[in-house]
Every structure is written in C-alpha cells, then in structure tokens.
Amino acid sequence: MQHVTAVVVTYNRIDLLKECLQALREQKVDRDTQLDIFLVDNASTDGTKEWIDGMVSAGDAEDRRIYATHLAENTGGAGGFYTGMKWAYEHGADAIWIMDDDTIPQADALQKLLDGMMCAGNEVAPQDEIGFVSSTVLWTDGSPCQMNRQHYVGQEVTVSGKGAEESALTLQAVDSATFVSLLFTRVAVENKGLPVKEYFIWGDDKEYTLRISETYPCYHVKESVAIHKMKTNAGSNIVIDDIERVPRYFYAFRNDLCTAKRHGTKEVCIYFxxxxxxxxxxxxxxxxxxxxxxxxxxxxxxxxxxxAPEIGGWKQ
Structure with missing residues (x-):
C-alpha cells in the first residue's frame, strides 16, 4: 500500500476550502494507494476552524482519513506548508501532495502524478530517485495560470502510463515550480529538508523546489491538471498590482534576494x-x-x- 498525504493550507477562505476538500475526496486512485488529507488552518477567523473540526470528527465515506491542525497565528503559506509537510513525513507518508485552499485538482490529477513519478523513475531517469512532480495549473476559464508556470530545463518526453488508465503521459524536466499541486517523494523531503517557514509568503516555493532539484530530477506531468481559483489570471507584478496588495511585495523582494544569495553571484546580479x-x-x-x-x-x-534563515533537515 502506497501512502500519500495531501497537505492543504488555508486561511479565511472557507468556501474555497470546501471545494478543494471535495475535489480531494473525489480523487480516483489505484487500490494500492491510500490518500489521507491534512488541513493546516492558519488561524482563520471566518468559521473555518469549526467547519474543519466537524469534518474531522465525521470522517469520510471514501476512507479518506482527514486530519487537521489549527495554528495559533497566521504563519503564511511558508509556515503552513512547513507544518503540514513535517506532519505528513512524521506520520509515514510515502509521498506528500501540497496545495493552497483555492486549488481544485481534477479527479485524476493525483493518479496522473503518481503515474508520472513512476514512469520517470523507470524510464526517464532510471538511475535516480525523483524529487517532485507537478501538475498543469489552469485558471478558471481553462487558460494557463500565469502565476503557476514551471521553469523547464529539458525537452518533453512521452511515456506510457503504468497506472489505472495506462495512457500516454508527457513529462518535461523542471527545476522550479509553485506550490499548487506538487507531489514530493519522501526521500527528497528527508534529505533536503522542509520549506523555509521564515519566508512567510512568496518565494518559498521557488527556494524549496530549486533546493530539491539541485539533487533530484523533477518533472511536470502535463496530463495532471488542477484549477487555481485566483481572482484574476495575472502573475505577481508590483508595477501594476492593486495598491492595497503592494505591502505584500516586501516578502517577495526580501525572499528572492535571500534565495539569490544562496545560488551565487550570478543570481544576485540578476536580482539587482x-x-x-x-x-x-x-x-x-x-x-x-x-x-x-x-x-x-x-x-x-x-x-x-x-x-538568512537556517535551512536544516526535516526535524528543524
């Protein structure tokens, strides 16, 4: 039995959380895959805590075990994923699937990721452990989500699926991706640590996926699809973003410089x-x-x- 834990970080978006959780409960996976769900509530104040507690006590008809933690303060996406991935690792997950509460994976999204991970390990990079695989992320109108594009470092490879549907899969090597439907292997988390919780928001996904891909091959599985229900389909851009969102960019510019420093003089020059x-x-x-x-x-x-926050092992 393969044990997958889906980690969802939420903050004051109860309606989107309900939709995300329903999509997770409806995932169609092989019989040898056990999918558990761990919800990280970042100190929500909109009734999320009470609703989650009801869901956890009620259980799930599809044998999807639901667990949750309620943080005392909002630790941002970085702190939430740190907490959730640490919990999943400590509770024996073979793979950890992460997303925000506004992510709606299609019913076969997880199985496609699992198939892609297995195919990559067998055919594309047979001598290597895999770090992570990521989904195609679309906006609500079906167009590519501008904020969630992977950074490619290789050509497309078509492989034969080995999972439930045995359909062809398209894999492309990447070195970074955003935290919207990423499936990490246990070995990558064990050896490369957890996201840097001090980043709070923005840039934590880039730093972490670059850290993983330094050691392990990572791939975009194009047939695995998730919808990202952002308000608008626009990437982060301090030049044109709404004025009320501008203070959040502090974290982007702070965190990106921190990441650049870790990768050397060339990246620092590109940053400036x-x-x-x-x-x-x-x-x-x-x-x-x-x-x-x-x-x-x-x-x-x-x-x-x-x-310069410390990057330690998974026990940090």
Missing amino acids: AAFFLNMLRILFKSRDGKKMRIATMWKGMTAGMRF
Missing part, C-alpha cells in the same frame, strides 16, 4: 538587474502609489541583505 528595471517601470508605468511601490521594494531588498 530586475530590481532596478522594476523601479524604472514603476516610475513610467504605474498609475498610482509610485512612492509606496518603490519604498516597499527598497524595504524588502535591504531586509533581504541581512535575511
């Missing part, structure tokens, strides 16, 4: 080139809040010069 290009774009293209946008960038960058 992009930094000053964004400043120019704000000056010439932003419709409002130019001073606030630049101040946020500067605050994040200067904090990033000192920011």
Whole structure:
C-alpha cells in the first residue's frame, strides 16, 4: 500500500476550502494507494476552524482519513506548508501532495502524478530517485495560470502510463515550480529538508523546489491538471498590482534576494538587474502609489541583505 498525504493550507477562505476538500475526496486512485488529507488552518477567523473540526470528527465515506491542525497565528503559506509537510513525513507518508485552499485538482490529477513519478523513475531517469512532480495549473476559464508556470530545463518526453488508465503521459524536466499541486517523494523531503517557514509568503516555493532539484530530477506531468481559483489570471507584478496588495511585495523582494544569495553571484546580479528595471517601470508605468511601490521594494531588498534563515533537515 502506497501512502500519500495531501497537505492543504488555508486561511479565511472557507468556501474555497470546501471545494478543494471535495475535489480531494473525489480523487480516483489505484487500490494500492491510500490518500489521507491534512488541513493546516492558519488561524482563520471566518468559521473555518469549526467547519474543519466537524469534518474531522465525521470522517469520510471514501476512507479518506482527514486530519487537521489549527495554528495559533497566521504563519503564511511558508509556515503552513512547513507544518503540514513535517506532519505528513512524521506520520509515514510515502509521498506528500501540497496545495493552497483555492486549488481544485481534477479527479485524476493525483493518479496522473503518481503515474508520472513512476514512469520517470523507470524510464526517464532510471538511475535516480525523483524529487517532485507537478501538475498543469489552469485558471478558471481553462487558460494557463500565469502565476503557476514551471521553469523547464529539458525537452518533453512521452511515456506510457503504468497506472489505472495506462495512457500516454508527457513529462518535461523542471527545476522550479509553485506550490499548487506538487507531489514530493519522501526521500527528497528527508534529505533536503522542509520549506523555509521564515519566508512567510512568496518565494518559498521557488527556494524549496530549486533546493530539491539541485539533487533530484523533477518533472511536470502535463496530463495532471488542477484549477487555481485566483481572482484574476495575472502573475505577481508590483508595477501594476492593486495598491492595497503592494505591502505584500516586501516578502517577495526580501525572499528572492535571500534565495539569490544562496545560488551565487550570478543570481544576485540578476536580482539587482530586475530590481532596478522594476523601479524604472514603476516610475513610467504605474498609475498610482509610485512612492509606496518603490519604498516597499527598497524595504524588502535591504531586509533581504541581512535575511538568512537556517535551512536544516526535516526535524528543524
């Protein structure tokens, strides 16, 4: 029996959480796969705690065991995934499938990831353990989700599926992806540690997937599909984003510099080139809040010069 734990991090989005959980309960997987669900409530105040507690006590008709933890404070996506993945590892998961509460995986999304992981291990990289496999992420209208594109480092490879449907799968090597329907192997988590919880939000997925892919081959399984129910289909862009969201970019500029420092001088130079290009774009293209946008960038960058949280093992 293969044990998979799905980790969902949620914060004050009870309606989306209900939809996400229903999609997880409806996953069609082989009989030798046990799917458990672990919900990480980041101190929600909208009734999420009470609803989750009801779900946990009621159990699941499909034998999907549901577990949960309620954090005392909002630790952001980074803290939530740290907590959830640590719990899954400590409770014996063979693979850990992670997503936010606004992620709606199609019914065969997990099985396609499992098939892709097995095919990669057997055919594409037979001498290597696999780090992670990721799904295709679409927006609500079926178009590619701009915020959730993988970074490719290899050509597409077509393999024959070995799972329930035995259909062809398209795999493409990646070195980074976002935390929207990623399936990690136990060995990768054990040997490369957990996400950096101090990142809070933004950039934690890039840092962690780059860390995994430094050692293990990782792939995008294109036939595995999840819908990301974001309000708009737009990537992160401090130049044009709504003014009320601008303070959040502090974490992006702080965390990205921290990650760049870990990867050497070239990445730091790329960071600063992009930094000053964004400043120019704000000056010439932003419709409002130019001073606030630049101040946020500067605050994040200067904090990033000192920011160096420790990366330890899974017991950190």
